[in-house]
Amino acid sequence: MxxxxxxxxxxxxxxxxxxxxxxxxxxxxxNPLGASNAAKDIVIKNIDQVSIYPDPDYTNLKNSISSYCHCNKENIVLGSGATELISSFIKTINPTKALLLSPAYSEYEKELKKINCNIDKYYSKHENDFKIDIDKLINHINSNKYNLIIICNPNNPTGFTFSKAEIKTLLESTNTFFMIDETYIEFTDTKAFSSTSLVDDYNNIFVIRGTSKFFSTPGIRLGYGLISNTSVKDSISSHLDLWNINIFATLMGEVMFKDTxxxxxxxxxxxxxxxxxxxxxxxxxxxxxxxxxxxxxxxxxxxxxxxxxxxxxxxxxxxxxxxxxxxxxxxxxxxxxxxxxxxxxxxxxxxxxxxxx
Known part of the structure; x- marks a missing residue:
């Protein structure tokens, strides 16, 4: 790295x-414990599938993700790692003014700069233990008319996390798009903190996840995004390569999301x-x-x-x-x-x- x-x-x-x-x-x-043994075994047992193309619709993989995230499988977009989806989403909605909750992962700002977006930063502060008051954040958003708000939840590197209820309040109290990066959410109580189940009911949220961290599989480059906004979802999908998820990432994904x-x-x-x-x-x-x-x-x-x-x-x-x-x-x-x-x-x-x- x-x-x-x-x-x-x-x-x-x-x-x-x-x-x-x-x-x-x-x-x-x-994850220092390594990848799911069941997911590794499925690759070993199916090594000859290296000679065939993946299912272009990724039906079994999307079914597995849908059950894992408690969302509609039609709202799933697959990417070669979360970074590809971050880039694709930002290019698709093409915001002119975005707000980054900072400190934050540097790739968000890099992608916004590529499209010449005006970037504001909303800093969590050490004197407040890096906690963010949601009412103050809502007032700031509504006062500045942003096209996009980017939140890493839990935040890297501070560890602060908005609850699912707080994200719902943000969605209902503002008029903008939210990109929620849930790269580390699976290390938390997902019922309390994850926004995946909100996607089916709100069309102004894009939730991004990858398998590199929790499932310890950075080598397979498997990421997925959840979005119910049909026009944005279709536009993202149209710019992704056919068979952008390789056969072994597909096989592992079908298994590891079910490995309780x-x-x-x-x-x-x-x-x-x-x-x-x-x-x-x-x-x-x-x-x-x-x-x-x-x-x-x-x-x-x-x-x-x-x-x-x-x-x-x-x-x-x-x-x-x-x-x-x-x-x-x-x-x-x-x-x-x-x-x-x-x-x-x-x-x-x-x-x-x-x-x-």
Whole structure:
């Protein structure tokens, strides 16, 4: 990955003489438990399908996603990763004025700049623990007549999350389009926080999800968008390549969305380990630790004994990589993010941070 998207393990392994596999990469917010065994087995058992084309309608895959997200399968658009759908949606609605809830993933701004859109930013602030007052946000939106509001929910890197009820209020209280990026939503209580079930009832919302993070499958490039606005959906679909989802991504998707054992085990392990990291990071007097519903936690070195970059450099020789958050607009050089890894890895991180501070 590039500098703005996490650690480049290839470069670090050359510089420090470690293999890529030796690093504990707390900068990469991918499920550390790996992919669904059932999904991997289906590829192994059907390896000869490499010689056939996928179903161009992706009927079984869309049925699986529909059941998983509790939405109409006719409202599903498939993409080669979530990034393709972000780009396609922005190009399709072609907003002249957009609002980004910031700090945020850098790709949103890059795509908006490609179409010369005027971009405003609505910053969540550390003095408010990065929480956003929905009434103030609604007033701001209605006062500025935006064509598009982009929300990463949970927000990366702050971890703040709007509830489903709050998103519904936003949809009903404003007159604009919302793009809700739910890349990390599956690490939360989806019944309380996910907007997928709102799509069938509101035509001014586009929900984007990918399988890279929760299902630990960045290599298959499978993303999906949910939208009931027929004209926008058809326009997005018309610009996507035929068979844009390969046969193995299709097979894995048909299975992993139904793998309840994998889903429940991931949620149980990640929730327990998130609680462990919260408790122990907050015991370090030098740090401010912010609430998160994601599989990552934002921290601030309040003592200013060292910067996040200096902390990162101290940890790398111990084969530990954290995310320096200075590149996120609205954060300074004292913010860093750690993702949740396996129990033994999380304990090593805490021990190393205690030794440093």
């Amino acid at each position: 590039s500098l703005n998207h996490g650690a480049n393990l290839y470069d670090l392994s050359k510089k420090y003489g470690f293999s890529k596999e030796e690093f504990l990469d707390f900068s990469s917010n991918i 054992h994998f889903i429940e085990n991931t949620i149980n392990v990640m929730t327990k380990e998130r609680d462990y990291l919260f408790d122990n990071l907050r015991n370090i007097d030098d740090l401010n630790v912010y609430d998160s519903q994601g599989n990552f936690i934002l921290c601030e070195i309040k003592s200013k004994k060292l910067t996040a970059s200096e902390l990162r450099d101290k940890l790398i020789p111990h084969k530990i990589i954290i995310r320096d958050c200075a590149s996120f607009d609205g954060l300074n050089e004292y913010f860093f993010r750690v993702c949740i890894l396996k129990p033994e890895d999380n304990r090593l991180l805490i021990n190393s941070l205690n030794n440093i501070f």
